Amino acid sequence: MRRSLLFLLTLVLAVAVFPAPARAATTGVRFVDIPGAGVTLKGNVIAPADTGRHPAIVFPSSWGLNDLEYLAQANALAGRGYVVVSYTPRGWWASGGEIDTAGPQDMADLSKVIDWTIANTAADPARIGAAGVSYGAGISLLGSAFDPRIRAVVMMSGWTDLVYSLYGDNTRHLQSSGLLSLAASLVGHPGADLSGKLADFNANRNVDEVKAWARVRSPATYLDAINANRPAVLIANAWGDSFFPPDQLVDLFGRLSTPKRLELRPGDHAIAELTGIAGLPNDAWTSLYRWFDQYLAGVDTGIGAEPPVVLKPLNAGYEQYPSWGALNTSTKRYGLGAIRWIDGTGLLGGEPSTGWSKTLPSDLDTTANGGVVLLTNGVSAFTGQQPQIWLPTVDRLRAGVWASDRPGSALRIRGIPKVHLSLTGTAAQGTVVAYLYDLDALGNAKLITHAPVTWLGTSAGSRSVDVALSATAYDVPAGHSLTLVVDTTDPLYYDANTLGGTVTVAGGSYVDVPIR
The missing domain is CATH 3.40.50.1820 (Alpha/Beta hydrolase fold, catalytic domain)
Structure with missing residues (x-):
């Protein structure tokens, strides 16, 4: 952080010496x-x-x-x-x-x-x-x-x-x-x-x-x-x-x-x-x-x-x-489905299904994250490339992963995607973080948007949480999969999780995506 501040101060001094022509x-x-x-x-x-x-x-x-x-x-x-x-x-x-x-x-x-x-x-x-x-x-x-x-x-x-x-x-x-x-x-x-x-x-x-x-x-x-x-x-x-x-x-x-x-x-x-x-x-x-x-x-x-x-x-x-x-012409709901044992991934799409659950540890991070303040998204602005992870590195014991089918046409996301999660067995207070990715056929996942949500209840038990992800405009290419990752920790944020506890995502959860 000190180096970043010194860089900005150096930039200011450079501007003072080399002002733009009038x-x-x-x-x-x-x-x-x-x-x-x-x-x-x-x-x-x-x-x-x-x-x-x-x-x-x-x-x-x-x-x-x-x-x-x-x-x-x-x-x-x-x-x-x-x-x-x-x-x-x-x-x-x-x-x-x-x-x-x-x-x-x-x-x-x-x-x-x-x-x-x-x-x-x-x-x-x-x-x-x-x-x-x-x-x-x-x-x-x-x-x-x-x-x-x-x-x-x-x-x-x-x-x-x-x-x-x-x-x-x-x-x-x-x-x-x-x-x-x-x-x-x-x-x-x-x-x-x-x-x-x-x-x-x-x-x-x-x-x-x-x-x-x-x-x-x-x-x-x-x-x-x-x-x-x-x-x-x-x-x-x-x-x-x-x-x-x-x-x-x-x-x-x-x-x-x-x-x-x-x-x-x-x-x-x-x-x-x-x-x-x-x-x-x-x-x-x-x-x-x-x-x-x-x-x-x-x-x-x-x-x-x-x-x-x-x-x-x-x-x-x-x-x-x-x-x-006017950004979007409709909203498409992607239901979260049961996690497949063969690859630890659930289907993202169709009506929300029931009869399944995915338990996450409440104090362990994954490779899915929002990056470093100023640097991650700042670099992507100059390179034109979104922050990226290789999805197989996301530990399925620490995160829930749901991936959609791969459509034959591009998905134009415009607006504020919203995630609804049905949670069971939660502590009175806790945090989850939702990430929306563009996943290609090789497992490369580009971050489209994300957001955390924290509940501050007075008792443990079942509850639902809704989180509006950060507004975005992104075209998911044809043949790519819209992918949701949910975990409980991100270095960008404080969390309210109980050390050694768990959070369980259950059926009835979904993502609403504004599209054009």
């Missing part, structure tokens, strides 16, 4: 101190060299980074006619105060930055935008609920529901929270508030208090205010985001009544935007240009008339849809 003359970068809400924030400004008022964009920096992060893009945007103000949020690097984690103080700071921008630059007060990656993305969308001067937002790799990000399906995310904590301790000033909440999260205590704290920092909490202020909102993210899985974005996007657009691409957290931060051609940043040109600069780029849902499937070209619901 289209027109700019003022050059000017480093400034900006009065925040009781603290001083470090920032920089780049603006067009010509006179007159210009649309302005405010960039809060990402978690662990500072205002140097956006220099290449700020230079490019200034060349396109924008005043660009980037700043380091409170508690990070040389900015004052303690980390507020997109809380009320960060919202007050963002408004102060807008005040300063209007008073000290050639910014047009009627044409203010906010954008960022990750932490800066969340602050930007949240800020549009509190400051009506923000007329357009571009949120890249951000979150809409921090409770879901921390506790999705009652399962805590181990690696992502650990990386956030490490960054805060290395280059930030976390203070008692953040340190206490991270400690409670890791110890799984005071859960209601942590969730209440997270709701205050969730754009979904302020949806009515965002809709009332009517900023134009562009949300861009990655299918494999291990910090902020995309299902939460789909929910808020559907309830936005503002001008809106949703873009999803292969990759992990902040990976889809990474080359753009370095000043290289990048689809996500091209969309940012078009969005701000349309809704701030008054240039008709056509983006407002295009279908608002834009997808780059994991193994296909770009697609556009009029709504999220």
